[in-house]
Structures are given as structure tokens and as C-alpha cells.
Amino acid sequence: MAAPEEVFEEFEASEEAQSHYEEHNQKRDKVSEEKLQSLIEDFQTGDVDVVEFKSRIDGLNKRNQLWGFDGFIGQMHFNKLLNAAPDEGDFGDRLREAIQAPESVEEAKTKVDSFAEYTQRLKDNDIDSDPFPKSTIFFLSYFWHIQQPTEWPIFYPTSEQYLGDEDLLNTDAPYGSRYADFAETLDELREAADVWLESPAEYRDIANAIYWHEEWDESDIEEEETGGGTDEAEAFVDVDAPYLPPAVADLDAVAAGIDEAVNRYAPVDTDLPVIFERKLGVLFEMLGFDTEVLGQGSGRNPDGIAEAVRNDYAVIYDAKKREQGYRIGRDDRTIREYIETHTRRLRDQGKRHIYFAIVSSSFRDTEESTLRDLRTNTDIDNIVLLKASVLQELLRMRLQEPYLNLDDLEWVFGNRPGEIQSEELENIVPEWRQSDSDFSV
Structure with missing residues (x-):
């Protein structure tokens, strides 16, 4: 395993990585600012109900595969939660409270634990939908990050696995504590990365560098260039x-x-x-x-x-x-x-x-x-x-x-x-x- 300093130096030295993620981050900013933030706000104010919210979040993330929410622990988890909820109105109210960005790490910890417990109750009472409580960490942190990207990191499985392997994160800790420790560890890495990258680092820079080191495959870029990734998804509806x-x-x-x-x-x-x-x-x-x-x-x-x-x-x-x-x-x-x-x-x-x-x-x-x-x-x-x-x-x-x-x-x-x-x-x-x-x- 490579130490964090090596991972970030590798990331910084790769022209391919820098070019790809510069474009990727610009797309993230554009979609977040123009689409997602306003949709979350409409849901929070009650102008959009939970069924419409789920549907529109799904469509946006399928067209713009930029955060990984279109996968099993994101949108599929959302689908399972709604299917398992006996009362859509009650579920919507709980979700509105849960995705409201926390004001402190302690509040974030409490929110994760509380919503994970709620998810477990839904799981126990509906064996067909089977929502997975651990997905709560990624699920909530995605919404927090979209609202306040400089305050809350997304809990990516690749980042969790890498930090666990480097003994920088206890991956067996309770969900709320695990996210609190994850955020604290990423804060420390951001400070160190400011030196390694010779520029201010954001949470997404940490995630990008780890993913580049751990999971990157040349076909990821090839897929986008040939129409299988984000560009294809956006063009799928907005064609000539x-x-x-x-x-x-x-x-x-x-x-x-x-x-x-x-x-x-x-x-x-x-x-x-x-x-x-x-x-x-x-x-x-x-x-x-x-x-x-x-x-x-x-x-x-x-x-x-x-x-x-x-x-x-x-x-x-x-x-x-x-x-x-x-x-x-x-x-x-x-x-x-x-x-x-x-x-x-x-x-x-x-x-x-x-x-x-x-x-x-x-x-x-x-x-x-x-x-x-x-x-x-x-x-x-x-x-x-x-x-x-x-x-x-x-x-x-x-x-x-x-x-x-x-x-x-x-x-x-x-x-x-x-x-x-x-x-x-x-x-x-x-x-x-x-x-x-x-x-x-």
C-alpha cells in the first residue's frame, strides 16, 4: 500500500489525472449550483414532495454521473427506503431533517446514527425492500456535500477502504462515529495535501487522488470519450x-x-x-x-x-x-x-x-x-x-x-x-x- 504522501504526489504528477478532474470538477460545480442545490431547497421547503424528489434526483444523477450517487448505496438505497416506508409523508419529513446540513461534527454523528436506526427499522419491517443501514453514511453525506462542499466530505467506499488499510480510520466503528472520524481524518489530509499538492486542497481532491490510485482504469476515460460516461448521459436527452x-x-x-x-x-x-x-x-x-x-x-x-x-x-x-x-x-x-x-x-x-x-x-x-x-x-x-x-x-x-x-x-x-x-x-x-x-x- 502507498502512503498518503505518495498517493497525492502521484496524483499531482499525472497530467491525465489533473486534466480529467479539472473538467470533472467544473461539471460538478455547474450541475450542483444550477440543478441540485435548488432541487434540495425545494424539497426542504415542501414545494417538492419525496416521490418527486426521488425521481428528479435519480434523473439528474443518471444524466450527470459525477458523484457516484447513481449506484447501489445512493439512488438504489433511496428507492429501497421509499419502498419500505409505510408512510410517504412521514418518510419525507424524516428525510428533510436528515439531509439538512449539520452545524457540527457531533450533530452529523447524531444524524447518521439516528437515520441508520430508522433504516434498520424499515429493513426489519419490510423484507422485500431490504434497505442497508450502512448506506446511510454515503447517502446523507452526499446531500450535505452538495449543500456545503467545503464543510462535509462524501463518504466514498473507496476512500473508506483505503483509509482503513492505512490504519487511518476504524472501519468497524458505529456509523455516526465512523463518519465523524472520516471527516476528521480528511481534514488532516487536507492540511498535509496543501503541502504535497502545493495548493489548497478540497475534500474532493482527497477523494479524487485516492480513487485515481486505488481504482482508476484507462477505460473510465475511454468510456466518457466514446459516449459511455457523463458526456453521453447529458447528450442522451439534449441531442441536436x-x-x-x-x-x-x-x-x-x-x-x-x-x-x-x-x-x-x-x-x-x-x-x-x-x-x-x-x-x-x-x-x-x-x-x-x-x-x-x-x-x-x-x-x-x-x-x-x-x-x-x-x-x-x-x-x-x-x-x-x-x-x-x-x-x-x-x-x-x-x-x-x-x-x-x-x-x-x-x-x-x-x-x-x-x-x-x-x-x-x-x-x-x-x-x-x-x-x-x-x-x-x-x-x-x-x-x-x-x-x-x-x-x-x-x-x-x-x-x-x-x-x-x-x-x-x-x-x-x-x-x-x-x-x-x-x-x-x-x-x-x-x-x-x-x-x-x-x-x-
């Missing part, structure tokens, strides 16, 4: 325009009624809302659905029904052209009528699942109670809100990756109620297509 057919390339502009769209269709003797409805029908057809376009002129009907005939589900959809975003407001009565009118026929045709989707430029002041009421008091399995731009991204994915099928796409309509965010679309990617790297840093 050629993947978006011209017929629906301006769907988002039409949905918002921007001047460019108004001017483009001014010579056409058709209102922009009708153009939006027609384009939406075309998009559902391109996704692979058998689409029945209803809309204006067909009486009190939704704008269309997209059927996945061989997959036994259907999506009743309604298009709402809005410049300032759509607010469900009093439309719940109309939506209820649409549902009641069409679900019986669709059930009689053998549809096991029926979903309702509202598509608009954006959404505002959505009352979750209205969505819950519609799910509870009608024969609908789920109701989702989809920006036109999100549907465009979904189509890009479908056309770029033809292995995606209507079974995969059902996740978008049936996973949870409310507005589906673009980063969540990565959740439709089958597991065999995703990277199997668990702990890369």
Missing part, C-alpha cells in the same frame, strides 16, 4: 435538432404563442391553439401511439387520446396554449367530465391503465390537492402535467434510441402525479442501457 422532426420542432413555441410562432402561422387560416392540438397529435403518433385527435369541433372532448394498443394503456391528453403558463384552476370539472366520458370505453377495450396528461408551455400555481382529488374520485390511474418542451425531449430520446418502446414511455405518464421535469426522463432508460459504475468519483 436533426433528431426532432420539423413538424413538431416548434411545438414549444406554438404552446407559448411567442411572436415567432404567431408570425409563422399568420398566413394560415387556423387558430394557433388548433395548430398546437394538431402538432401534439402528430408528436404522439411519432412516439408510437395510435392517436385519435378530437379537440375543437368535436364537442366536449379532450384534444386527443393516445393508445398503446399492445401495451394495454392509453393517455387522454388536453392541449393548453398559454403565454404565461397554465393554471388548472376551475378546469378540474371539465377534466373530470373528459375522464368520465372516455375511461369506460377504454376499459371495455381492455386498457389496464388510463392516464390523463395536460400539455402546455409551462405551469403555475398547481394545487396538488386538485390532482389528488381527480385521481381519487375518477377512474384514472394518474394525471400528469407536461411542458411541450419535455415532450419534445421525450421524442428526441425515442428517435435517437429506437430500443425505447411504449412500455418504457409509460413511466412518464404513470410514475407519479404532477409536473414531470426534463431531468426525470432519464428514468425511462432501461437498466441494461445505463452505466453500471457505482462508485466513481
Whole structure:
């Protein structure tokens, strides 16, 4: 085994390591500051519930494999916790408290022990989900680090193993004490690394150097360069325009009624809302659905029904052209009528699942109670809100990756109620297509 000084000198001397991690850290900063921190804040304030939080965290980390959270002790652990929790609301409250960054090492120790004990109770009462209490250390420290990267290190398994082998960490200590000792040891290494690296060291520099020494494989870089790592994951949704057919390339502009769209269709003797409805029908057809376009002129009907005939589900959809975003407001009565009118026929045709989707430029002041009421008091399995731009991204994915099928796409309509965010679309990617790297840093 190499002593820490040798590990850091090796890391500092490697141009390949320095180049890779300089770019890697820039990506981490960008995603953290622009996406993750605001999402965690929305969850903490209650603007996002725990089901949506889990889903969006999953999508972000699959698209940006930068911290190792997409593996077994991160997202899979999150999935197991939620599946094992008997009460989603109670679990959400406990999680909000647990991921709030501690004010001291002693508080961090207490938080880890407390949440690990809670995890053990969930494990004892739900043998199917089987969450692993030790994962608590990595799980919580990830969220703390995202919020306060200079205060709290992520408890990576590779770092734990190396420090244990060097007798710098007691890997048999209770979980809370183990994290407290881990943070203290990394503080000492940071001070020493300031000299070894001849520059101020961050927690991630310690983790990067240890991973480079212990686990690095040239294929890690090759995978990223050939489309298997972070760059591929980001490009998977945000692909070039050629993947978006011209017929629906301006769907988002039409949905918002921007001047460019108004001017483009001014010579056409058709209102922009009708153009939006027609384009939406075309998009559902391109996704692979058998689409029945209803809309204006067909009486009190939704704008269309997209059927996945061989997959036994259907999506009743309604298009709402809005410049300032759509607010469900009093439309719940109309939506209820649409549902009641069409679900019986669709059930009689053998549809096991029926979903309702509202598509608009954006959404505002959505009352979750209205969505819950519609799910509870009608024969609908789920109701989702989809920006036109999100549907465009979904189509890009479908056309770029033809292995995606209507079974995969059902996740978008049936996973949870409310507005589906673009980063969540990565959740439709089958597991065999995703990277199997668990702990890369």
C-alpha cells in the first residue's frame, strides 16, 4: 500500500489525472449550483414532495454521473427506503431533517446514527425492500456535500477502504462515529495535501487522488470519450435538432404563442391553439401511439387520446396554449367530465391503465390537492402535467434510441402525479442501457 504522501504526489504528477478532474470538477460545480442545490431547497421547503424528489434526483444523477450517487448505496438505497416506508409523508419529513446540513461534527454523528436506526427499522419491517443501514453514511453525506462542499466530505467506499488499510480510520466503528472520524481524518489530509499538492486542497481532491490510485482504469476515460460516461448521459436527452422532426420542432413555441410562432402561422387560416392540438397529435403518433385527435369541433372532448394498443394503456391528453403558463384552476370539472366520458370505453377495450396528461408551455400555481382529488374520485390511474418542451425531449430520446418502446414511455405518464421535469426522463432508460459504475468519483 502507498502512503498518503505518495498517493497525492502521484496524483499531482499525472497530467491525465489533473486534466480529467479539472473538467470533472467544473461539471460538478455547474450541475450542483444550477440543478441540485435548488432541487434540495425545494424539497426542504415542501414545494417538492419525496416521490418527486426521488425521481428528479435519480434523473439528474443518471444524466450527470459525477458523484457516484447513481449506484447501489445512493439512488438504489433511496428507492429501497421509499419502498419500505409505510408512510410517504412521514418518510419525507424524516428525510428533510436528515439531509439538512449539520452545524457540527457531533450533530452529523447524531444524524447518521439516528437515520441508520430508522433504516434498520424499515429493513426489519419490510423484507422485500431490504434497505442497508450502512448506506446511510454515503447517502446523507452526499446531500450535505452538495449543500456545503467545503464543510462535509462524501463518504466514498473507496476512500473508506483505503483509509482503513492505512490504519487511518476504524472501519468497524458505529456509523455516526465512523463518519465523524472520516471527516476528521480528511481534514488532516487536507492540511498535509496543501503541502504535497502545493495548493489548497478540497475534500474532493482527497477523494479524487485516492480513487485515481486505488481504482482508476484507462477505460473510465475511454468510456466518457466514446459516449459511455457523463458526456453521453447529458447528450442522451439534449441531442441536436436533426433528431426532432420539423413538424413538431416548434411545438414549444406554438404552446407559448411567442411572436415567432404567431408570425409563422399568420398566413394560415387556423387558430394557433388548433395548430398546437394538431402538432401534439402528430408528436404522439411519432412516439408510437395510435392517436385519435378530437379537440375543437368535436364537442366536449379532450384534444386527443393516445393508445398503446399492445401495451394495454392509453393517455387522454388536453392541449393548453398559454403565454404565461397554465393554471388548472376551475378546469378540474371539465377534466373530470373528459375522464368520465372516455375511461369506460377504454376499459371495455381492455386498457389496464388510463392516464390523463395536460400539455402546455409551462405551469403555475398547481394545487396538488386538485390532482389528488381527480385521481381519487375518477377512474384514472394518474394525471400528469407536461411542458411541450419535455415532450419534445421525450421524442428526441425515442428517435435517437429506437430500443425505447411504449412500455418504457409509460413511466412518464404513470410514475407519479404532477409536473414531470426534463431531468426525470432519464428514468425511462432501461437498466441494461445505463452505466453500471457505482462508485466513481
